[in-house]
Amino acid sequence: MSIRRATPRKTRPRAPGRGVPPALLLPALLGLAFLLVPLLALLLRAPWRSLPEQLTSPQVWEALRLSLVCATTATALSLVVGVPLAWLLARTDFPGRGLVRALVTLPLVLPPVVGGVALLLALGRNGVVGQWLDAWFGITLPFTTTGVVLAETFVAMPFLVISVEGTLRAADPRYEEAATTLGASRFTAFRRVTLPLIAPGVAAGAVLAWARALGEFGATITFAGNFPGRTQTMPLAVYLALQSDPAAAIALSLVLLAVSIAVLAGLRDRWMRAV
Numbered sequence: 001m002s003i004r005r006a007t008p009r010k011t012r013p014r015a016p017g018r019g020v021p022p023a024l025l026l027p028a029l030l031g032l033a034f035l036l037v038p039l040l041a042l043l044l045r046a047p048w049r050s051l052p053e054q055l056t057s058p059q060v061w062e063a064l065r066l067s068l069v070c071a072t073t074a075t076a077l078s079l080v081v082g083v084p085l086a087w088l089l090a091r092t093d094f095p096g097r098g099l100v101r102a103l104v105t106l107p108l109v110l111p112p113v114v115g116g117v118a119l120l121l122a123l124g125r126n127g128v129v130g131q132w133l134d135a136w137f138g139i140t141l142p143f144t145t146t147g148v149v150l151a152e153t154f155v156a157m158p159f160l161v162i163s164v165e166g167t168l169r170a171a172d173p174r175y176e177e178a179a180t181t182l183g184a185s186r187f188t189a190f191r192r193v194t195l196p197l198i199a200p201g202v203a204a205g206a207v208l209a210w211a212r213a214l215g216e217f218g219a220t221i222t223f224a225g226n227f228p229g230r231t232q233t234m235p236l237a238v239y240l241a242l243q244s245d246p247a248a249a250i251a252l253s254l255v256l257l258a259v260s261i262a263v264l265a266g267l268r269d270r271w272m273r274a275v
Contacts, residue, residue, distance in 0.1 A: 039257070046254055047247040054251035062229050063237040064255060070145065070233060071213040074152035078160045078209045083202060086164035087190065091173065108158050115154055116222025123150065123223075147224035148231050152213035159212055160205035167201025168194070211260060 047054065054060070089101055107115055123130040123141045133139040141147045171194065179189035195202075217235040224231040226240060234256050242249035 042250065042253060042257065046250050050247060051251055051254070054248050055255065057248075059228060059237065060252060060255070063232055063234050063252070066145070066148070066229070066231075067214055067233040067235075068259075070148045070152055071210050073149045074156055074213040075160075075206055075210040077149065077153045078157040079202070079206060082157045082160040082205075082209075083164055086161045086168060087194075089161070090165045090168035091176075104161050105158050107155050108162075112155055112216065112218025112220075113222050116151060116219035119147075119151060119154060119219065119223040123147075142223055143225040143227065143231060145224075145230055148220055148233060151219040151223045152216045155216050155219050156209040156213040159208040160202075163201055163205030163208060164198060167198040167205075171197050207263065211263060214259065215256070 085104065089097065089104070120127065120142060122128050123133070125131065125134050125140055125142065130141060133141070141150060175193050175197065176189045179193045180186060184192070215235055216233070217239065220231070220233060221236055221239075226232050226236045228237075232240070234252060238249050238252045238256070241252060
């Protein structure tokens with residue numbers, strides 16, 4: 001008696017989106033509508049006729065310039081201190097590492113206004129550190145452009161640290177160990193071997209940090225105030241205009257929306273795959 005072997009049937013790959021359960025499709029569509037409808041409402045209610053006049057105002061360009069400069073400076077500062085911090089969390093084992101990681105990610109869930117109050121208590125003229133900066137060096141940080149940068153760095157750096165730490169954990173540490181066995185120092189191995197490997201993750205984290213810093217409001221207005229030309233960024237200008245001129249607030253919101261879409265559309269698909 002001969003026994004035939006059962007051969008598995010060849011199945012055609014399902015087309016994307018085919019056979020989606022309604023129990024999953026309906027909530028997904030509701031979530032998509034919840035995210036898109038407010039943006040569409042902003043576009044529909046925009047004062048398109050008076051938009052050129054609104055956008056040519058010197059106050060708008062000053063606020064936009066200040067926002068871009070402060071967000072870029074905050075991102076650079078986050079890179080300088082955030083990448084080494086992410087390496088410390090990913091590559092070393094020390095007592096209390098879990099607690100340090102929790103503290104690093106705390107600004108992600110902390111209300112921004114609370115972060116601004118904490119910065120005031122720490123770096124204000126009578127703060128824990130700020131009083132010594134004022135007495136020894138004459139440095140006052142609150143209600144200055146530097147204060148805007150520090151507030152944005154405080155809320156944006158955790159995005160960079162999380163992104164870089166995840167990329168470091170996914171990278172093979174044996175390349176770094178091989179470089180050290182060949183005589184390279186730990187810092188040289190990091191600079192010449194590890195950093196090029198994690199560059200896409202660093203870039204993705206920098207984009208997220210920059211976008212978060214650009215939209216920061218609560219910590220900025222609490223720690224740096226709302227002074228035109230000095231601390232008034234675009235989100236603060238939108239809030240101020242909303243109270244007296246809603247059309248101007250919508251115009252400013254459109255500028256922020258356009259900048260955010262341009263950055264994310266140009267960089268996210270390229271770099272976020274590495275995370």
